[in-house]
Amino acid sequence: MTLITDTSRHADTTAALITPLVERWSPRAYDPTAVVDPAALHSILEAARWAPSANNVQPWRFVVATRGSDVFTTVHDNLMGFNKTWADSAAVLIVNIAEIVDPEGKSRPFARYDLGQAVAHLTVQAQHEGLHTHQMGGIEIAALHEALGLDERFEIVSVTALGVLGDAASLPDVLREREVAPRTRLALDEIVLKSA
Numbered sequence: 001m002t003l004i005t006d007t008s009r010h011a012d013t014t015a016a017l018i019t020p021l022v023e024r025w026s027p028r029a030y031d032p033t034a035v036v037d038p039a040a041l042h043s044i045l046e047a048a049r050w051a052p053s054a055n056n057v058q059p060w061r062f063v064v065a066t067r068g069s070d071v072f073t074t075v076h077d078n079l080m081g082f083n084k085t086w087a088d089s090a091a092v093l094i095v096n097i098a099e100i101v102d103p104e105g106k107s108r109p110f111a112r113y114d115l116g117q118a119v120a121h122l123t124v125q126a127q128h129e130g131l132h133t134h135q136m137g138g139i140e141i142a143a144l145h146e147a148l149g150l151d152e153r154f155e156i157v158s159v160t161a162l163g164v165l166g167d168a169a170s171l172p173d174v175l176r177e178r179e180v181a182p183r184t185r186l187a188l189d190e191i192v193l194k195s196a
């Protein structure tokens with residue numbers, strides 16, 4: 001049993017950050033028997049709800065699929081490659097959707113940006129609740145869109161796996177190696193182009 005519960009996955013920060021930001025990382029090993037408490041799931045979605053957005057349009061939409069449900073199977077069936085091998089252990093799969101066109105047919109240029117902020121809120125709240133998240137872009141977008149019966153105003157951008165940390169030893173070799181590989185980031189002076 002390899003539960004990575006020590007500080008080895010914590011961010012090695014150059015300044016003091018709030019705890020969920022230090023502790024958040026994206027595992028692929030989830031406990032396949034664990035469920036997410038409905039109150040915690042409520043808090044996590046509420047955190048997304050209170051994200052900022054351009055003109056306060058709030059263009060984020062979610063399909064929340066709990067393991068064992070038909071919708072979970074549909075979402076899982078439409079993950080790509082390696083994502084399929086690990087994400088079925090997550091307790092919940094959340095499809096992250098941007099409403100890119102408003103009900104009057106006008107396009108919303110900031111919809112994907114706003115969705116990203118809502119998902120960031122969600123991940124931080126999940127970490128605060130003692131849960132983990134792992135976002136995925138590797139999804140069969142068109143097939144999932146059709147399977148979920150979404151209308152053309154909605155664009156699927158990503159899927160978030162949410163759940164309780166599991167046994168890294170259960171992962172195939174290549175994924176287990178990634179699970180323990182050092183976490184890296186660009187240096188601050190590489191991402192701040194100008195600072196006057």
Ligand SMILES: Cc1cc2nc3c(=O)[nH]c(=O)nc-3n(C[C@H](O)[C@H](O)[C@H](O)COP(=O)(O)O)c2cc1C
Nearest residue numbers: 024025026027028083134135136137138139158183
């Ligand atoms: C938009 C987006 C798409 C991602 N797609 C995948 C994916 O398809 N499969 C996967 O295993 N990880 C995916 N990731 C996870 C990233 O690889 C991970 O967040 C990054 O390596 C940083 O690691 P950390 O989250 O542990 O800090 C994705 C993350 C984001 C934000």
